[in-house]
Amino acid sequence: MLKLKHSLLCIALLLPTAHAETIIHAGKLFTAEDETLHEKMSIVLDGNTIVDIKKGFIDAGDDDTVIDLSEHTVLPGLMDMHVHLSFQHEGPATYIKRFTQSNADNALSAAYYARKTLKAGFTTVRNLGDSQNETIALRNAISAGIADGPRIYTTGKSIATTGGHADPTNGMRADLQGDPGPKEGVVDGVVEARKAVRQRYKDGADLIKITATGGVLSVAKSGQNPQFMTDELDAIVSTAKDYDMTVAVHAHGEEGMRRAILAGVDSIEHGTYMSASVMELMKERGTYYVPTILAGDFVAKKAEIQGFFPDIVRPKAAAIGPLIQDTFARAYAAGVRIAFGTDSGVSPHGENAQEFALMVEAGMPEAEALISATRTTAELLKISDTLGTISKGKLADIIAVEGDPLKDITVMESVAFVMKDGRVFHSPD
Structure with a gap:
């Protein structure tokens, strides 16, 4: 019995542990990779890095943090x-x-x-x-x-x-x-x-x-x-x-x-x-x-x-x-x-x-x-490898505004959310 418990413990130590991520639900997303405005997207962050961008509002794990910007347009910093x-x-x-x-x-x-x-x-x-x-x-x-x-x-x-x-x-x-x-x-x-x-x-x-x-x-x-x-x-x-x-x-x-x-x-x-x-x-x-x-x-x-x-x-x-x-x-x-x-x-x-x-x-x-x-x-x-777009592998400099800046550019004058290097400095009230 002791040997069995020891074996299970060894297996548990070898298995990957749950890893907390931050997921941003974006009502609209302008990545700046092109001129397209994408609807209902999820941006997945690991620490200060963007690790994935997915269509739709994906579910979060028990340890994950969700930032709800489903009523906003999300853009690069x-x-x-x-x-x-x-x-x-x-x-x-x-x-x-x-x-x-x-x-x-x-x-x-x-x-x-x-x-x-x-x-x-x-x-x-x-x-x-x-x-x-x-x-x-x-x-x-x-x-x-x-x-x-x-x-x-x-x-x-x-x-x-x-x-x-x-x-x-x-x-x-x-x-x-x-x-x-x-x-x-x-x-x-x-x-x-x-x-x-x-x-x-x-x-x-x-x-x-x-x-x-x-x-x-x-x-x-x-x-x-x-x-x-x-x-x-x-x-x-x-x-x-x-x-x-x-x-x-x-x-x-x-x-x-x-x-x-x-x-x-x-x-x-x-x-x-x-x-x-x-x-x-x-x-x-x-x-x-x-x-x-x-x-x-x-x-x-x-x-x-x-x-x-x-x-x-x-x-x-x-x-x-x-x-x-x-x-x-x-x-x-x-x-x-x-x-x-x-x-x-x-x-x-x-x-x-x-x-x-x-x-x-x-x-x-x-x-x-x-x-x-x-x-x-x-x-x-000369920092395109780390910043400038919302893309996999880049740093999480991310902002959000209310409204659609492709229809009314003046919405950029009132920013509701600011994240720099994975840290939130300003968020909607």
Whole structure:
């Protein structure tokens, strides 16, 4: 009898034990693998990984957890390729904060805006410029599980030329300007350009961001002049590639865009004065376009308010802002690869999804707009093997909205459920 019990115990130890899974019942499912909206689907998770997707609402085992989203549309976690988490434009006082706020203040602001961004359904972002590497620290804190927010890919401080957009001393009186250099993200010449990239690598940045032309909100006259020479751009791109870093490029003017694309950068941000020839060059070189229509819409409206922007900024905002949506429409019609991005921080954080309506208004179908913020953004980040679609083997970044976004894209502005890396951060009341 003892031998029999021992044998049964040995068999029991060899048999597979019951394994608890999480099952999401999705009323509608947009996987982003294609433009189809599937009805009544089940997504099976093992920890933070999608292990199966089945038709119908499958039964759960005794130890399984069911998340009922049967009245919702379920989608992959959204990705915004252009945010500034430690900054939010709030009118005239914004320009004073660089003198009154410390890096600790910026870091706390970034943590607050990161939570808002995640709750809005954006589980991954590219942070394209901060003040003192506060978003590198925030990225590390989120990765370590001691702060909540989206998965962050950050450039740290952007790279500019002396007096260029992202020179942090623009607008200061002479005795305060000093002479910022590569460490502060200000370069002149090939040697300093290479050093600035290497400094970003040393700081722990994920990618490089340069300001190839003038900008709207910087306290400087031009919003579109080219601000890097071709040898400087070549040095930045070749050095970045040595460190396996991509290069994102702020650019409004045509010549600055052309120089950057020919140098081999990965994405053009804003692209306001993009010509048909530049669009063809982007297609030829595989350069992504991150439109940030929402930022253009925001600054154009605020330019109508006397005193909201400094006098040197207001005409740039009034002229450039209204053009971005038209540029987007032409770029989409031309077949340029478009990755979703908002420049949130210029507009309020947490309102990122308003970009979808502006994209659809300009002629992009709803399904393509959603793919631009999921599958295409994952391709730009080179993380398609783990994120971007709801597919077997990928990480469980999953959101849900009420209604049908293929019929009314504005439902994306009110996200009811957010899961990042298998953990639920927001759920229906």
